[in-house]
Amino acid sequence: MSAPITPPLTARANLRWAVVRPTLERLAPKDILELGCGQGAVGARLAQLASYTGVEPDEASWKVATERVTPNGGTVLHGDHHKVPEGAEFDLVCAFEVLEHIADDRGNLADWVQFIRPGGKLMVSVPADQHRFGPSDELVGHYRRYSPEQLTDLLASVGCTDIAVRRYGWPVGYALEAVSNRVSAKKLAEPAAPVSEVAEERSATSGRYLQPQKKVAGQVLRLGMAPFTLIQELAPKRGIGLLAVATGPKG
Template identity: 55%
Template sequence: MSLTATDRPLPPLAPRAWLRYDVVSRIIDRLAPTTALEIGCGQGAFGARLATRADYLGIEPDADSFAVAYERITCMGGKVLNAMSSELEPGATYDLVCAFEVLEHIEDDKGALAEWVTHVRPGGRLVLSVPAFQERFGPMDRHAGHFRRYSPAELTARLEEAGLVDIDITVYGWPLGYALEAVRNRIDARKLEKVGDLTPEELTRATGRTFQPSGRLKGAAIALATSPFMALQRLRPDTGTGLVAVATRRD
């Protein structure tokens, strides 16, 4: 007997991704989109989950990450393209457009948001996540190819400039995110000494493949260890290391 999408095991998530997904999944539950587009789906760990909840399309420009995402998402009923968002069909719109840990990799973030909004149907939503607070910018950000981090006020301003309304921003990651970030900063400081003078674009290509867990048992252990911190962060939705925003395109 063949497995249905709901029977198949979901890809494992890294600890920081679990903290992020705890916020995102509750937003998706509330919005209940029929169609969804994910820009920069990486290796498809979030996309596989979204594909069970909406008619899903993911796009990923990195060929290696796309190959993994394709295997993970298509078996869940979704679609994936090895492409840039600028290559999407003009005029195609979705109930939900999302981009997780993508905007900070783009130098022209205003231009990117303006393009993404064209794919949100009138009255639909844009959901995105970014690292929080520029004063926390460190080796992890430089090694990942980040141009910046955002405060809630700065991200709100960017979304308003893109014509979005009803903006709601959650800060997540307290308290575990601080420890995870400290470890990553130490590791990535050493990596930066080895990679030489690479551009943010060159560093970005590999970021979707970095620190991604593999194997069902390891994934289950990470989920179990992270679950208490997912509950804890809900107590402090204004404190942490990352932001999740949801905003509406004018009807």
């Protein structure tokens, strides 16, 4: 096997991974399915922890994800969840920043949970609070943001139990989001590079938006965000993102 690859994470993804990583260590899944894995920055990390399968519909992102995940022993399928072999089951099914891109979030989630092995877990992250919906959400094709109650109800509606939802990203996430909104508002207003009016088309490229590609940039972001990954633990009920963990409907 080639040397393991650990791609750079965005600032927000560093905050999220700091919450996801210890949760994974506690759950200790033997195999993981990630839906909408983007360019595989998280997938490459997951593949170092367990047998990993990722799914990504955007061709450009899928190619990058494959290059990153394969050396770590994982596999990335090109397409949506229908590409997962029929009857396949996993200890953990996860999707990070995906549900908000889907018009029929409940319908797709109902399909996803069928891949959870009896007793297995679902882990999803989404942006928090509809009142915070702004230009950055519009630019990348979000349909909505969620409150903890809405996310809990959504997971319960597809048969999940033992649902735990926490926030992450306090306090620096608010500043990051404000900057992202300003940059996105300018991009949306650029006549020379019009943004598609179709949410699905904006979603298709969202996994590539503002993703760091250089190793040095990733190290700078990781070191710069390190103090904030610790500070956010002081306020797990505050922040701009939600992370939910639940037991699948097969119990």
